[in-house]
Amino acid sequence: MPPHTTAVALRRFGLGPRPGDTKAIAGDPRGFVLVSLADPARALLLDQTLEPSHVTFEATRTAQKQQKMAQDAAQDAAKDAAQATPEAAPMVSADMAAQPPMAPMAKAATPVPGDKPGRIRREAMIEEAAARFELARTTPHAFLERLVMFWSNHFCVSITKGQVRGLAGAFEREAIRPHVLGGFGAMLKAVEQHPAMLIYLDQAQSIGPNSKAGSRRDRGLNENLAREILELHTIGVDGGYGQEDVTNLARILTGWGIGGLQQDDDRVGRFRFTPQRHEPGAWTVAGKRFEDRGVATGEACLADLARHPSTARHIARKFAVHFISDKPPPALVDKLERSFRETDGDLGQLAKALVTAPEAWSAPFAKVLPPYDFSVALARGLGIASPPGEMLRLAAALGQPLWQPPGPKGWPDADDSWLGPSPIRERLRIAEKASSLTGKSADPRELAADLFGEQLSEPTAQAVKRAETREQGMVLLVMSPEFQRR
Template identity: 45%
Template sequence: MPPSPGNIPGGGRALPSASPCRRPSIRRPSMSRRRRASGCRGITTGAAGGFPATGAGAERAAAMTLAYAQAKSLTPAQAKSLTPSQAKSLTPAQAMIRFGLGGRPDQAPPADPRGWLLGQLDGPDPALATPSFAGLPSGAAALAALRDDRMTRKRLARQGLSLKDHFKPRVPEMFRADAAAQLGWALRTDAPFRERLVWFWANHFTVSMRQGGTAALIGPFLREAIRPHVTGRFTDMVLAVERHPAMLLYLGNAGSVGPDSRAGVRRHRGLNENLGRECMELHTVSLRAGYSQQDVIAMAKLLTGWSVDPRAEPTGFRFHPFAHEPGPQTLMGRSFPPGEAGGIAALRFLSTYHTTWTALATKLVRHFVADQPPPEAVAHVAGVLAGTQGDLRAASAALVDLPQAWIPGRKIKTPVEYFVSVGRALGETEAKVPAALGMLRRLGQPLWAAPLPNGWSDLGGDWSGPDAVLARIDFAYTMAGHSHDRAPAAIATAALGAQLRPDTLAAVSTAGSPREALALLFASPEFLRR
């Protein structure tokens, strides 16, 4: 029997596959579509007209008006104006801010910035060994919880019983625990560069809780498919990602059946092209490879039968031969055999194809260096990837050695980066869930909820409209109201180091209250940028 919505072999009832994400066959998303995916609200008029002195009072209105006036100036620092000694003093701060997640009061700027960054790439992911991560469920356990919640809902509905009175779902609790662990680790980690890489690759291989019932699976997805491979081989990450239940459910592959397979002939179920398409367009070769719709179909057929099973520890992946399309498939001019081995071979081929290196290098440089990636920087990182056959540690080290990466203030922080950097500046070590999730929603980037498979935008223009800036200032004022023992000027110095501008320090030092001072700090151009 095929892995249909109501029948997953070995798993009892109930893990419906996602409905197809109907993106155009192999078209790059339009600019308007990418802007919708950024999460930003549109530009509005009159945003600089001040804040009404109601609700939180005149102090809040005055502080937020000052902060908005300051934040409107998002001009990046100009590297040409720096003397050699100034550039040298900026380097430790740039390591913490450009490559990391911002300074903390209990973490001194690194004396050897390059060595500090490269040292974070050694060894296994440190988060996985911490108590906050160690007790979290596997992908298979999350699948079981998802199945049990759905079965319980159906049973109570048949009995006419109230869900509110008789049902406490497990999935929301699992999601909150995963979110608390992920955000808490970002707030306190001593390896923020490595954590930034985790977030980067999680966005590259987007799984969103908006589709496919994946809320309980995204945490296991990060722990099982992303974190172990951040400094390993790209091919190994691709194989882990494309076989993880989170991705299989998100893109509907858990129910994808080969038309000529035993299950397809018997049940008249069909092919879902989503995973094959996104694997090629977004995850590996990109549109640069010039592949055709027939290549997408061939890849989708190679991935038929790749499904999920709550009994398949640890991740929950299961290959079902009876749902797999028989016969070889021709993909981009190469023939691949049927069976699970054929799909694996195809993924190895795509993940080491020459356009994959350029696509990955472009995204890495755009994320860490500039919205318009310098061609020479892209060529260098792509060359490292090609020369090492996808060694992600080597590629990450190549980013650190790019001269362009040390020019301050060229990137606007995304909302989640801003959220974490504010928390780190204040010395926070735990994320209070669900309050933190609400804050991220208001900032425009709800956790693990990208609108489309191409993930969240990495372009500053998508995060710097007046509404987006106002949301950050409102968040800054809220966070500045938390009780803190340290002087605002000391917080500013620890957070920004040599990137703290004299006029920002003066504004912080002469503000009317500590809360106003911190709101001004968090709305300063150098804090909004990295």
Template identity: 40%
Template structure:
């Protein structure tokens, strides 16, 4: 691969039809950092759906109480996957208002996934969109909990995008204390064991009119330590998880009627309910944090953001995404050193990445994941008018719908997870359909522009032998150059 091709494809999402190939690849990437718009105009007309998450949770809570009172079973608040996985309709038997809310949630997810894809297709700063998606996957939230359909796009658009060139500490706090994360990892219902709320609840249970037990939930604390900051071998233990979970108690989402009068709004749509917070000081990773309400968890997050293990963990993931499944240790060390030197300045870290020789190696180093392959395909073909519904349908078909990763770890960033025979067949079938609806009179020239100095003789031969322009375009879309970066 030539440097212009690397700038277009390894750093970005490929050449957009009609785009001029950059003469200075490095300078073009710097220019994208300057041109990046965290709030593009395409988002201006998007409906703000943040309040709907609380509405559906309150609705499910009422339904659960009703079913419990009728001894007719329990509504599982975690079992929400409306019309996303096929098979029997999971909404059968639900009241009409609940059913309608689930259907609205599924439509919202489809629309937002299409919108996210369109931003990447039309972007003039595709490297920055790749960074948005990298960090969004790092702080992965999944629309598999009630209410999260309404929040996962808000998480990326309002918590991730504004901070991708900011400070990691700010990104960390915005991402993990966003309602989408608080919902996804059940933090919104975590209660301090000795909090006023829990004491009051225990008293009501003794009187025979309280609900079931509710207490400390360690999900968010554990995932912040393991997946977002230190890494699984980052030097923490179970005691640190528990203490951090206690510091996080009280952090919940806004819009829950039953606690609204007890909570204070926080940035990004979160809320803090002091009466659910575990009182007292905390000790995490050998540091003591005095009682400080909402500020106690914020102080822990600031220290985690600057921890040496975090620098190593973030550097490794970033190097893996841009320089190969087994990233060069020299690149990891350089990124780690810059993260620590700049105290987590992500703009400085990005410039260090761009200037590192390891990411400019001529051989392809990464297999394109389904999302990035589809974006690259639509950019090179010039197809930009697909509806959000069709875009999200295509992503589902090739196996990588945004915000539906199978675990809090996000979608895997290794070739083995995406290069199976069935997955490749789905790409071939989609490439054939896309080629039939795209201009195909200049395929060879378009291929040369999209992969300047990098189009192999093998691919040129196959394109030249194609029986038609449409067949040549379909072959280009599944060529090695399109599959790898």
């Protein structure tokens, strides 16, 4: 039996129903989803309290300078203190001399530093995460949030690399959200030139061996960014590229970096091209030769990769796997690939092609909610208004801390990635905790009927009805297939 169209709209193309949603959209579920695609501005996270990435970058850079000044002043004060009492010097052992000075005089001379860099990054990350979760919890346009989450994972960065911690949220706001209904090529360029990605994949360390800077330093190419662009971001591991393509793309991308990373300039925390670090020459990538035109060469290469036939196939299959099943219907993948090619990578049209495909509405709910999506579904379905940080900790406890994927490949989309005895037990524990956060007047039987309507199965309805306590009924509802799968 195919799933009910209302359930598909709210679960497959959404983040789970809120009370009242199922009834509200019953007249036109497809139209409800398509409305989300009508206005690209709905994908933006407009929060005036969130700083642009370059502001956070510059603030941490200033804090690092202040720390260095404080350390230097402390060392100078310690030397002055030692010179002021030379008669005491013979009494100091070599081991004691190697220890940091603790004299009151040295402490008094230490300037008071500003915020620590780690604190600035951590606070920026917390504020970004809270704003992101709150939008996911409350938005009526959940399909747009699903698209943001998909592309953010496709072009992932990780806060496990210290400098990225303060930039990951801004990366999503600045490089992903403005383009989720726009062109893939524009998103690709925005992503690869964003400081968060350049730091995450060590691009700032890449120097052309034959560039002016390379001839003066014992450093060379770093292929991380080039490899992930080819393997993960565009044509895919089976797209037909080789090691020579990776090396040549790395050569083309030399000079791409961040203003203020090594020295002061007028582009602190923003993308900056440094000709002195750029490897000269013409290079071939994926069968096309690119003449050396500085930064424009890399941009032209990205634009070409965005239009590559293998990129269309790679994106189409990944899109279908994410939204439908681990083994999506080949006909659906073909439709998505054709849409990507014929519209020059128009991501709004790609999303529309998915929503209007009959296969998307007839396929059974085969995908288990990943932990982050599960925590959002809990907040939406149960009306939990707890601080976002508390709900984000639930996702982390299930193994999916926000903006901390296991590697550049991002979080896995395979259904079995989130199954197994231990993850299921943890979901049960979290379901019990979430049920305690709901209002005492909430009736799980009424809530089940409200959230799932005609899609509510008889076994789930009976299990909730026969629960011995309200809390147990809530747990059974949350652990049901209706809640856990999409």
